[in-house]
Amino acid sequence: MALIRKMDNQLELDGVSVAYDGIPAVEGVSLSLLVGEIGCLLGPSGCGKTTLLRAIAGFEPTTGGEIRLHGKTVASFAGGLPPEQRRVGMVFQDFALFPHLNIEKNIAFGLRRMPAAERHRRVEELLRLIGMERTGQVYPHQLSGGQQQRVALARAIAPRPEILLLDEPFSSLDMELREQLAREVRDLLKRDRVTAILVTHDQLEAFAMSDTIGVMQDGSLQQWGSAYSLYHKPANRFVANFIGRGSILKGDVVDRARLATPLGRVTGEIPRQYEPGCRLQFLLRPDDVIIDDRAATRARIIDKAFRGSAYLYTLKLADGSQVLSLMPSHQELAVGTETGIRLDLRHLVLFPPD
Ligand code: ATP
Numbered sequence: 001m002a003l004i005r006k007m008d009n010q011l012e013l014d015g016v017s018v019a020y021d022g023i024p025a026v027e028g029v030s031l032s033l034l035v036g037e038i039g040c041l042l043g044p045s046g047c048g049k050t051t052l053l054r055a056i057a058g059f060e061p062t063t064g065g066e067i068r069l070h071g072k073t074v075a076s077f078a079g080g081l082p083p084e085q086r087r088v089g090m091v092f093q094d095f096a097l098f099p100h101l102n103i104e105k106n107i108a109f110g111l112r113r114m115p116a117a118e119r120h121r122r123v124e125e126l127l128r129l130i131g132m133e134r135t136g137q138v139y140p141h142q143l144s145g146g147q148q149q150r151v152a153l154a155r156a157i158a159p160r161p162e163i164l165l166l167d168e169p170f171s172s173l174d175m176e177l178r179e180q181l182a183r184e185v186r187d188l189l190k191r192d193r194v195t196a197i198l199v200t201h202d203q204l205e206a207f208a209m210s211d212t213i214g215v216m217q218d219g220s221l222q223q224w225g226s227a228y229s230l231y232h233k234p235a236n237r238f239v240a241n242f243i244g245r246g247s248i249l250k251g252d253v254v255d256r257a258r259l260a261t262p263l264g265r266v267t268g269e270i271p272r273q274y275e276p277g278c279r280l281q282f283l284l285r286p287d288d289v290i291i292d293d294r295a296a297t298r299a300r301i302i303d304k305a306f307r308g309s310a311y312l313y314t315l316k317l318a319d320g321s322q323v324l325s326l327m328p329s330h331q332e333l334a335v336g337t338e339t340g341i342r343l344d345l346r347h348l349v350l351f352p353p354d
Contacts, residue, residue, distance in 0.1 A: 009034060009070075009071070010069065010070055010162065011031075011195060011197065013032070013052075013066075014065050014068070016028070016067060017064035018055045018062055025219055028064070029216075030221070031214055031224045033163075035195055036189075037211050038198065039196070040199070040209060042203065042214065043216035043242070044242075048216055048218075050167055050199060057083055057086065057165055058074065058080055058088070061075070062075045067080075070162050074086050089194075090156055090164070090165045090166075093167065093170075098140070099139065099140055103139070103140070104127075104137065107123045107158055108123050109155055111158055111159060122158060123136070126158055129192060130150040132150065145173050146173055149181065162195070164194050165196070166197070166198040168201070178204075182204075186208065213227055215230060217238050222235060222238055222239050233347075237281070237351050240283050245285070245312070245324055246324065247284050248281050249282055250281055250282075251266065251279070251281070252278070252280075253280060254276060256270055257270060261282065263342075264297055269348065270348070278353070280351065280353060281350070281353065281354075282351070283349040283351070284324075286326035287326050289325040289342075289344075290344050291340070295342040297340060299315035299316060300337070301313050301333055302335065302336075307326070307329070308329070310327060311326070311332065312326055313326075313333065
C-alpha cells in the first residue's frame with residue numbers, strides 16, 4: 001500500500017532545508033503532491049516560499065532533506081541534479097514572452113527537439129487549451145496581460161514538465177482578473193493533468209487555484225492541507241490569524257465538553273490533557289458569530305466594513321474582548337448600537353494557553 005502511494009506522488013519533499021551563507025531560509029519542509037494535484041505556498045514576505053520553489057527547480061542547493069520528482073531523487077545529501085535535467089516548467093510574474101517571436105513560436109520554444117509535425121500538433125493543442133486558437137501568428141505586444149500570462153503558461157507546460165512551478169504568476173494583473181484567471185488556469189492544468197505548485201500572496205487566488213495549501217512562517221511549514229482545513233481546523237494560532245479573519249478569545253475548561261467563555265458556555269470536544277479550570281484560547285470566525293438582539297450576551301458594534309453581500313462587524317463584549325461577525329448586508333446596523341450576539345459554532349478550535 002505504502003509503495004503504491006509513493007508511486008502516485010509526483011512531488012515529495014522530505015525535511016528539506018535551504019540556507020544562504022549558513023543562514024537558514026527554509027527548514028525541514030515535508031510535503032507531497034499527487035500526479036495532477038495543485039499545491040500552493042502562502043505566507044508573509046520573507047518566509048521562504050520562493051526559496052523553496054527555487055530549490056525544487058534546482059536553482060538553490062539544499063542543505064538537508066530530499067526532493068523527489070515522480071519517485072526520482074533530484075536533491076539529497078549526495079547533491080542535486082542540475083535544473084535542466086529536472087524537467088521543471090516555470091512561470092514567474094516577470095517571466096516575459098519573447099517579444100520578437102509570435103505566439104506559436106513562443107509556445108514552441110521548448111520543443112525544438114521535437115519532430116516538426118509533432119511540434120505543430122502540440123502547439124495547436126495548447127492554443128486550443130488556452131482558448132487562443134486564432135492568435136498563433138500574433139505578437140505578444142498585441143495581447144492583453146491576461147492573454148500573455150496564458151501563453152506563458154502554455155509555453156511552460158508544452159514540453160510536459162514533471163512539475164510546473166508558478167511564482168506569483170498573476171500579481172501584475174488587476175484583482176478581478178486574477179481570481180478569474182486563477183480558476184481558468186486551474187481548469188487548464190487539470191485538463192492536462194499537470195502537477196503544479198504556486199506561490200502567491202493572495203489567499204483568494206490560492207483558494208481558487210489549489211487542492212492543497214501550505215502556510216509557511218520563518219522558513220518552516222506550519223500546515224499543509226485543504227483550504228477548508230486551514231480555515232476551520234488551523235494547526236496553530238499563526239495559521240488561524242494568517243488565513244481569513246477571526247478572533248482568539250480566552251475560555252476556562254468546565255469539563256470534557258464545555259468551555260466557559262465571555263459569550264457564555266460553548267460546547268465541543270476538549271482534549272483530555274486540559275483539566276477543568278485550565279484557561280485555553282479558542283478561535284471564533286466571523287461566520288460563527290450571529291447578531292441577534294434577543295440573545296443574552298450583549299455587545300456593542302464598534303466598527304463595520306461593507307463586504308458586498310455582507311457587513312463585517314466588529315463587536316466589543318462587556319469584558320473588553322472583541323469579536324467579528326459577518327451578517328447579510330440587507331440588515332444594516334449602525335456603529336454604536338448595543339445588541340445581542342450568539343454563537344453558531346460547528347466545532348471548537350482550541351489553542352493552549354500562552
Ligand atoms: P516574498 O513573499 O517577499 O517573495 P518569500 O517568502 O518568497 O518572500 P524568500 O525570497 O524565499 O521569501 O526569502 C526567504 C529568506 O531568505 C529571506 O530572509 C530572504 O532575505 C533570504 N534570501 C532570499 N534570497 C536570498 C539570497 N539570494 N541571498 C541571501 N538571502 C536570501
